Amino acid sequence: MNTTTAEQASAPVTEDALRSVLLAGERPSRPGPVLTSLTFGWRALLKIKHVPEQLVDVTMFPIMFTLMFTYLFGGALAGSTQEYLQFLLPGILVQANVMITMNTGITLNTDIQKGVFDRFRSLPVWRPSPLVGALLGDVMRYSIGSAIVITLGLVLGFRPEGGAVGVVLSVALLLVFSFCLSWLWTMLSLILRTPNSVAGVSMMVMFPLTFVSNIFVDPKTMPGWMQAVVEVNPISHLATVVRGLMHGSVPAGEIGWVLVSSVLLLAVFGPITMVLYRNKK
Amino acid sequence: MGKLAIETRGLKKSFGKTHAVAGVDLAVSAGGVYGVLGPNGAGKTTTIRMLATLLRPDAGEAQVLGYDVVRDARAVQSRVGLTGQFASVDEDLTGVENLLLLARLLGYSRRRGRERAADLLDAFGLAEAADRPVKKYSGGMRRRIDIAASLVVTPELIFLDEPTTGLDPRSRNQVWEIVRGMVAEGATVLLTTQYLDEADQLADRIAVIDHGKVIAEGSSGELKASVGAGSLHVRLRAPEQRAEAERVLAGVLEVPAEPSADPAALSARISDPERVARALAELSRSGIDVTEFALGQPSLDEVFLTLTGHAAEEDAA
Numbered sequence: 001m002n003t004t005t006a007e008q009a010s011a012p013v014t015e016d017a018l019r020s021v022l023l024a025g026e027r028p029s030r031p032g033p034v035l036t037s038l039t040f041g042w043r044a045l046l047k048i049k050h051v052p053e054q055l056v057d058v059t060m061f062p063i064m065f066t067l068m069f070t071y072l073f074g075g076a077l078a079g080s081t082q083e084y085l086q087f088l089l090p091g092i093l094v095q096a097n098v099m100i101t102m103n104t105g106i107t108l109n110t111d112i113q114k115g116v117f118d119r120f121r122s123l124p125v126w127r128p129s130p131l132v133g134a135l136l137g138d139v140m141r142y143s144i145g146s147a148i149v150i151t152l153g154l155v156l157g158f159r160p161e162g163g164a165v166g167v168v169l170s171v172a173l174l175l176v177f178s179f180c181l182s183w184l185w186t187m188l189s190l191i192l193r194t195p196n197s198v199a200g201v202s203m204m205v206m207f208p209l210t211f212v213s214n215i216f217v218d219p220k221t222m223p224g225w226m227q228a229v230v231e232v233n234p235i236s237h238l239a240t241v242v243r244g245l246m247h248g249s250v251p252a253g254e255i256g257w258v259l260v261s262s263v264l265l266l267a268v269f270g271p272i273t274m275v276l277y278r279n280k281k
Numbered sequence: 282m283g284k285l286a287i288e289t290r291g292l293k294k295s296f297g298k299t300h301a302v303a304g305v306d307l308a309v310s311a312g313g314v315y316g317v318l319g320p321n322g323a324g325k326t327t328t329i330r331m332l333a334t335l336l337r338p339d340a341g342e343a344q345v346l347g348y349d350v351v352r353d354a355r356a357v358q359s360r361v362g363l364t365g366q367f368a369s370v371d372e373d374l375t376g377v378e379n380l381l382l383l384a385r386l387l388g389y390s391r392r393r394g395r396e397r398a399a400d401l402l403d404a405f406g407l408a409e410a411a412d413r414p415v416k417k418y419s420g421g422m423r424r425r426i427d428i429a430a431s432l433v434v435t436p437e438l439i440f441l442d443e444p445t446t447g448l449d450p451r452s453r454n455q456v457w458e459i460v461r462g463m464v465a466e467g468a469t470v471l472l473t474t475q476y477l478d479e480a481d482q483l484a485d486r487i488a489v490i491d492h493g494k495v496i497a498e499g500s501s502g503e504l505k506a507s508v509g510a511g512s513l514h515v516r517l518r519a520p521e522q523r524a525e526a527e528r529v530l531a532g533v534l535e536v537p538a539e540p541s542a543d544p545a546a547l548s549a550r551i552s553d554p555e556r557v558a559r560a561l562a563e564l565s566r567s568g569i570d571v572t573e574f575a576l577g578q579p580s581l582d583e584v585f586l587t588l589t590g591h592a593a594e595e596d597a598a
């Protein structure tokens with residue numbers, strides 16, 4: 001932060017230049033929804049470029065979790081760390097992605113506080129494009145997060161029997177599910193007042209949701225009531241699918257289940273978010 | 282009066298129990314600067330947000346450039362520029378990225394968008410800072426990029442919400458120059474401010490608002506006249522005659538005269554300048570020697586005090 005150079009750069013406003021920009025009365029035709037959404041996606045990428053620190057959660061968390069769980073519990077849970085890694089890694093991939101979904105909610109809330117969203121909302125563009133664009137930008141985060149987890153896994157000895165195709169398919173499915181889930185958090189960020197409360201509430205939901213699932217352990221050893229919870233938890237279904245795809249089986253029924261819940265999430269929280277967004281005070 | 286750029290009737294907006302805007306009627310003619318003057322919390326921002334289609338009015342109607350802000354929101358959006366009270370660009374992005382983002386959203390091609398961004402940065406004296414993140418800009422530079430961002434497509438009407446609050450005098454002058462430049466090119470500017478001198482300097486007409494209502498409207502001259510022609514200040518040769526002088530002045534001017542801090546001086550509001558000569562003549566007939574007298578124009582501060590019963594900037598944030 002160098003205010004001296006900032007002041008030097010602040011040359012006076014020149015009347016002629018001002019006149020000529022005001023007179024250049026170009027009125028380009030209004031771009032369509034796809035272009036405006038992609039443009040907002042570009043904004044999200046620029047933010048990653050300028051503030052790469054924000055990727056810490058995308059990179060460090062999955063690495064920490066993979067290492068901790070594999071080496072702390074691997075032997076006890078599955079007999080050997082290698083064996084456990086084959087089970088755990090697809091689960092960690094799921095956890096990493098669903099955790100990243102919280103990001104846009106927090107960013108959106110910050111935008112609203114700052115006032116830049118007032119400008120976006122006053123533009124004559126397709127209404128949802130700032131939100132869709134931000135969520136598209138998240139696709140980059142999901143991809144980075146997934147690449148890190150998979151690379152680390154391969155280094156540690158993870159060997160997906162489904163091969164490259166299985167891995168790519170499972171990541172694609174994760175992207176779809178995550179995009180749909182993140183509307184829940186954008187909705188939340190339009191209701192809650194501060195970015196901190198958005199982060200707090202989303203953690204409160206995501207933490208139990210990822211742990212009370214089959215991500216880390218096989219639910220067989222759990223008490224019956226908890227098995228029931230794990231069974232209905234959509235995260236468990238997602239983990240089952242990702243595991244299946246990575247290890248070469250295609251659980252068609254489960255894939256359908258994940259796709260249906262993705263569509264439901266989008267169909268419920270997308271419109272609610274848009275109504276809140278339009279009426280935001 | 283030309284065609285109206287903004288017309289509102291009975292505009293209302295409440296937040297819970299707070300009647301932020303409690304029935305505002307405005308008629309803003311096209312061209313020039315229209316000032317909305319009021320203290321913090323008066324309802325200025327809420328009014329602008331309704332006019333810029335960001336908030337739906339609870340009641341009343343508003344037409345901007347002839348379009349209804351609720352029914353024809355799109356038409357309004359593509360013709361007005363809004364510079365909000367708080368940072369209205371993305372602080373993580375550089376100056377040029379912010380302008381390019383808006384240019385792309387408004388339909389410029391990548392190449393034309395770059396050219397437009399560069400021209401705007403030049404015009405606002407920000408060319409050197411183009412590639413620096415906005416969060417590293419000084420307060421004045423930030424305000425200028427905020428305003429530049431509203432001009433990516435030259436708007437017919439620009440809303441500036443407290444454009445100079447918190448700026449140093451030099452930056453404030455630059456913003457004033459920008460506003461004057463925009464008006465010279467035919468734009469209409471609606472500007473809110475808490476500063477009386479700003480409204481006085483820039484605005485052709487002023488609406489004074491307080492507690493969500495317009496309490497006075499007119500040119501700054503008309504507003505001043507509405508609280509009286511000004512005041513008469515008199516200094517006497519003999520301080521001991523002040524009490525008698527007070528009586529004489531009060532008798533002629535029909536308003537109470539007030540003693541000043543100076544023991545030999547007093548002043549009185551005047552509603553009719555004609556009476557000043559009579560008052561002075563009456564003083565001399567009563568044997569009171571006047572060494573000095575002056576007629577003071579009322580300041581907008583006095584206007585505000587008279588209209589609202591409290592000072593304009595008392596609770597400024």
Ligand SMILES: Nc1ncnc2c1ncn2[C@@H]1O[C@H](COP(=O)(O)OP(=O)(O)O)[C@@H](O)[C@H]1O
Binds near residue numbers: 321328
């Ligand atoms: N989003 C909001 N929610 C609740 N109260 C609000 C909101 N916006 C403004 N207010 C209240 O409405 C009143 C007018 O606010 P505002 O229009 O911002 O005034 P000004 O811009 O003149 O300072 C204030 O009392 C303020 O607290």
Ligand SMILES: [Mg+2]
Binds near residue numbers: 366
């Ligand atoms: Mg305000």
